[in-house]
Amino acid sequence: xxxxxxxxxxxxxxxxxxxxxxxxxxxxxxxxxxxxxxxxxxxxxxxxxxxxxxxxxxxxxxxxxxxxxxxxxxxxxxxxxxxxxxxxxxxxxxxxxxxxxxxxxxxxxxxxxxxxxxxxxxxxxxxxxxxxxxxxxxxxxxxxxxxxxxxxxxxxxxxxxxxxxxxxxxxxxxxxxxxxxxxxxxxxxxxxxxxxxxxxxxxxxxxxxxxxxxxxxxxxxxxxxxxxxxxxxxxxxxxxxxxxxxxxxxxxxxxxxxxxxxxxxxxxxxxxxxxxxxxxxxxxxxxxxxxxxxxxxxxxxxxxxxxxxxxxxxxxxxxxxxxxxxxxxx
Amino acid sequence: xxxxxxxxxxxxxxxxxxxxxxxxxxxxxxxxxxxxxxxxxxxxxxxxxxxxxxxxxxxxxxxxxxxxxxxxxxxxxxxxxxxxxxxxxxxxxxxxxxxxxxxxxxxxxxxxxxxxxxxxxxxxxxxxxxxxxxxxxxxxxxxxxxxxxxxxxxxxxxxxxxxxxxxxxxxxxxxxxxxxxxxxxxxxxxxxxxxxxxxxxxxxxxxxxxxxxxxxxxxxxxxxxxxxxxxxxxxxxxxxxxxxxxxxxxxxxxxxxxxxxxxxxxxxxxxxxxxxxxxxxxxxxxxxxxxxxxxxxxxxxxxxxxxxxxxxxxxxxxxxxxxxxxxxxxxxxxxxxxxxxxxxxxxxxxxxxxxxxxxx
Numbered sequence: 001x002x003x004x005x006x007x008x009x010x011x012x013x014x015x016x017x018x019x020x021x022x023x024x025x026x027x028x029x030x031x032x033x034x035x036x037x038x039x040x041x042x043x044x045x046x047x048x049x050x051x052x053x054x055x056x057x058x059x060x061x062x063x064x065x066x067x068x069x070x071x072x073x074x075x076x077x078x079x080x081x082x083x084x085x086x087x088x089x090x091x092x093x094x095x096x097x098x099x100x101x102x103x104x105x106x107x108x109x110x111x112x113x114x115x116x117x118x119x120x121x122x123x124x125x126x127x128x129x130x131x132x133x134x135x136x137x138x139x140x141x142x143x144x145x146x147x148x149x150x151x152x153x154x155x156x157x158x159x160x161x162x163x164x165x166x167x168x169x170x171x172x173x174x175x176x177x178x179x180x181x182x183x184x185x186x187x188x189x190x191x192x193x194x195x196x197x198x199x200x201x202x203x204x205x206x207x208x209x210x211x212x213x214x215x216x217x218x219x220x221x222x223x224x225x226x227x228x229x230x231x232x233x234x235x236x237x238x239x240x241x242x243x244x245x246x247x248x249x250x251x252x253x254x255x256x257x258x259x260x261x262x263x264x265x266x267x268x269x270x271x272x273x274x275x276x277x278x279x280x281x282x283x284x285x286x287x288x289x290x291x292x293x294x295x296x297x298x299x300x301x302x303x304x305x306x307x308x309x310x311x312x313x314x315x316x317x318x319x320x321x322x323x324x325x326x327x328x329x330x
Numbered sequence: 331x332x333x334x335x336x337x338x339x340x341x342x343x344x345x346x347x348x349x350x351x352x353x354x355x356x357x358x359x360x361x362x363x364x365x366x367x368x369x370x371x372x373x374x375x376x377x378x379x380x381x382x383x384x385x386x387x388x389x390x391x392x393x394x395x396x397x398x399x400x401x402x403x404x405x406x407x408x409x410x411x412x413x414x415x416x417x418x419x420x421x422x423x424x425x426x427x428x429x430x431x432x433x434x435x436x437x438x439x440x441x442x443x444x445x446x447x448x449x450x451x452x453x454x455x456x457x458x459x460x461x462x463x464x465x466x467x468x469x470x471x472x473x474x475x476x477x478x479x480x481x482x483x484x485x486x487x488x489x490x491x492x493x494x495x496x497x498x499x500x501x502x503x504x505x506x507x508x509x510x511x512x513x514x515x516x517x518x519x520x521x522x523x524x525x526x527x528x529x530x531x532x533x534x535x536x537x538x539x540x541x542x543x544x545x546x547x548x549x550x551x552x553x554x555x556x557x558x559x560x561x562x563x564x565x566x567x568x569x570x571x572x573x574x575x576x577x578x579x580x581x582x583x584x585x586x587x588x589x590x591x592x593x594x595x596x597x598x599x600x601x602x603x604x605x606x607x608x609x610x611x612x613x614x615x616x617x618x619x620x621x622x623x624x625x626x627x628x629x630x631x632x633x634x635x636x637x638x639x640x641x642x643x644x645x646x647x648x649x650x651x652x653x654x655x656x657x658x659x660x661x662x663x664x665x666x667x668x669x670x671x672x673x674x675x676x677x678x679x680x681x682x683x684x685x686x687x688x689x690x
Contacts, residue, residue, distance in 0.1 A: 004430045008663070015663050181439055254543075256439075257359075257414075257673050259366065312336045312545035314368025316683045322662040 012218025012264075013321030037080035037144070046085075049076040050141040058101065058135055060179035062171070062191030063266070066108030069138040071193050071266055072217065074116045078197040079213040079269060081152045081204065082144030087113060088122040092137040095130040105136060116195040118142075150204055152212040154231035154272075161211055161300040162278035163236060166199050166269040166291045167192065168244040169221045173263035174252050185255075189248045194267030199291050203269070206284035207277035214270040219321040222261040224270055225298075226306050226320045232272075236306045238298035238318070261308075262321050272300060336372075339549035344374045346556035352378040352508050353555055354646050356498060357515030358385030358674025359543060365683035367545040377556075380507070380646035381679070383497050384515055386462040387414050387672035388644060389597045393631035394490045395420030398459050400625035401488065402433035407623065410444035411459045413437045418671045421631040441473040441487075448477070448485035457619045460489045465517040467491040467608060468582035471589040474614055486619040489608055492595060494518050495526040496606035502534035507646040511537035511555040513548070516570050523578025527566045535564040542570040589614055598633045598668060599641025640667035643676050650680040657681060 008015045037049035053069040063071075074084045089109065093102065113120055120140075171192040178187050196215060204210055212232075216224035221243065229236045245260045253260045267290070273281045278296055285291035306318040355361055361381040364370060370379060383389050395415075399422055402409040409425065416426045416437065429435040434454075438444050441458050448456035460470045470487060477485040494515060501507050514527055519540045527538040537558035541551030551569040558565060568574055586608070595607020610618045634640055638660070639653035650656050650669065660666035662678055669675035 002664075004427075006426060006430055018663075257362070308368070310366075310368040310545075312367040312369060312372075312549075313340065314371040314545075316365065316368035316371065319682060322682070 011321060013223055015322070016218075017320070036076040037082065040143075045146045047077055047080050047082040047144045047146060048141070049073055049080075049144075050139065051076065052137065052139040054134065054137050055176060056134060057179050058105065060176045060191055061189070062175055063193035064105055064108050065136060065138060066105035067112045068193050068266060069140045070109045070112035070116070070120075071195050073140040073142040074113075074118060074144075075196050075215045075266075077142050077144035078195070078200040079215050080144070080146075081150040081200070081213070082146050083197065083201075084116055084118040084142050084144045086121040086143055087118055088141045089120050090124040090139040091126070092133050093125065093127045094133040094135050095127060097135055102136065105138075112195060116197050147201070147204060152210065154212045154228055155233060156211045157228075157232035157234050157272050157300045158211070158274070159234065159300055159302040160275050161272050162275055162281075162296050163225065163238065163298040163300065164203075164271045164273065164278065164282055164285065165216075165221065165244065165295060165297050166196065166271075166285050167267070167293045168246045168249065169216065169265050169268060170245060170249040170253065170260035170263035172266040173220070174249045174258075174260075177256075178252065185252065187248050187252060189246065189252070192265055192267035194290060196267060196269045196290075199269045199285060199288055202284040202288055202291070203271045203273070203281050207271070207273040207281035209274040209277050210281070211272040211274070213272070216265050216268055216270055218264050220260070220262040220264055221270070222259075222306070222318045223321045226318055228270070228272070229300070229304070229306050232300065233304075235301045235303040236298055237301055238306065238308050240308055241311045242295050242297045244293045244295050261318070336546055336549055339546070339553055340372050342553050343377065343549065343556060346553065346560055347374045347377045348560075350376045350378070351510045351556070351559060352380055352646065353511045353513060353552065354380040354382045354501065354507070354509045355513040356382035356384045356494065357518065358388070358672065359517065360513060360515065360541065360548065361385070361676055361679050362674045363543045363545070363548060365679040367548075368683070369545060369548065380509065381643065381676035382501065382646065383597060383600060383644045384463065384494060384518070385644075385669070385672050385674045385676070386466070386492070387418050388640065388668040388675050389492055389497075389600065390415075390418065390461045390490050390668070391596045391598045391631070392420045392633045393596075393627060394488070395424070396422045396627055396631050397620070397625060398457075398488060399423040399425060399428050400627065401457050401619060401623055402428045402435050404455075404623060404625070406454055408434040408436060408447065408454050408456045409459060410436050410438045410447060410456055412439075412461070414672050414674070415459055415461060417665060418668050419665065421633075422628060441470045445473050445477055445482060445485050449480070449482050452484055455484050455486055455623065457486045457488055457623070460487045460491055462491055463494050463515075463518050464521040464586075467590065468521060468579075468585050471585045474589050474610075474617055475585070477617060478614065483616065486617050486622055487610070488619040489590070489610055491590070491608040492597060493592070493606050493608070495522070495530065496603050497597060497600065498527075499530055499534075500600065500603050501645060502530055502536050504645065509536070509646055510559055511539070513551055513555065514538050514540040516540065516542050516573065519568075519570065519574045519578065521579045521582050524566050524568050524574065524576045525578075531564045531566050537564050538566045540566075540568045540570045540574050542573065599644050635666050638667040640669040640677070643669055650677040653677070
């Protein structure tokens, strides 16, 4: 284990996985943390999840910290096949924060929770001295009820299963990066930050055999598929040309040397469905305006590892994100 | 007539590769593009693409990174860097470790951001770590001109810029590299034009083709190189006509000349190359971090840990996988050598984008 916490321990890639394994699992026991949402013992239909949110800037095109903090938690429940029942939120506020800013964020939280049909039912607030936090940190906890008859597990994936994504990838990460750094770039990219519960329920209704779902947040689409394939004990092939990516995201990625496949989404859904149900699931996603650009991007295959078949006709393996993607020099 | 579909290029490349041949892509952005598009998986086994020294992070000497780390430890000093310099190990430390230990190390996207930081807080010294090639140095030159005009005396640069053509000449003269042709850098050539490669092509009988970064552009440049080899020609061809003019960008070069003068310089893993670096001219000395903030450097700063093969990799003498550390002790999370750190380093490209790196 590394001796000090570095920023890349929080990037959701291999360093995060090591930290979880070597510190948290070691003391808290493994299985409850293997998935983003865990079953509650003694109440098998309930799922519990929690997530901490720090983002700079607090407001960005397409969302803000408040919206993000609600969507992140309810989406973890949605992709586990659950409907959110209630949320709790804990705030760490920095001395000097403007109340108007906090109010704006809390209104965003209420709006996002409203979209998902859930209430923020409990909360806590702490204030720390100036400089001891960066404005606002929010932690949200969600409890959800498993949709009757739905059992999602990566190990149910079979070779030939279709991999679907509900929309273009990388919007959130690029939008936040552009808002944070004064790059002098004008870009139409807005964060995709949104609840995915309706999309998840549409997939489950159209494709009852759905194997599992994920929301590709930190580490992006590539890391999510790599982790999913590893958990499934299978491999996957993704087709670069089929993966929806906005031109503006590609352009900014090219400029800064960032691979959109590794850039975070906050309102996208990955679904693994049996081949016979793929067309129905895709059609169901596309019926929802939030899923209009949904696409089948690849298949589960036997063996291990994830391969990207490139638009140039070549192929290369995909790995989990290792460290933060750092913008390059030239 | 040049085919534009990748499939046609693959066919012609296979037809032209009659015997083992090694071509070098000089520039790290090409290394990454080739890996990211999976081009190697479609090339004949006899054709080796070697990754050259065109990765600024990889060739910045350990001693200069030590200097940057020591500068960051000085009270009242902010070190501003491009993101991919954060994790590069010197012999003492890395800027990432210094930042974790409390130093003020900030990632910027342009030297102008560092200048703005200096202008906003005149009580701090802001040191911009000036690593890079002919694409980056004119930008820093322009920033220094502005700093001087606006008398922003607390904006300093630690210049570790390197020039690409002298490194290509050294590699062309090295028989151990067995390079049969250069895929010349695209961005650097927008500044330099195609003329600096003429002497290289003539003196070393070395085919040179300037390439763009789209897969079709890279493949087309490979076809042009292989045709030259098949026809025993050694010329400079420009396959990136949309961006590169033969005369390059004279305005940017004049700006470079105004602020910097050419000096001998050390390249990590390659050694000292005559006329391959840039120093600040006398009029800009007050912005030189080396002159303004003395630090006690260690007596010796070995560029590599024992067993690290980055130097040989960057000179085309071995492939990343030939290094005993690769993928075992040396990984992107805890890199032991510079080629594993940079997103455009040969080892990182190999690790992240996978196999099929071959050595001819």
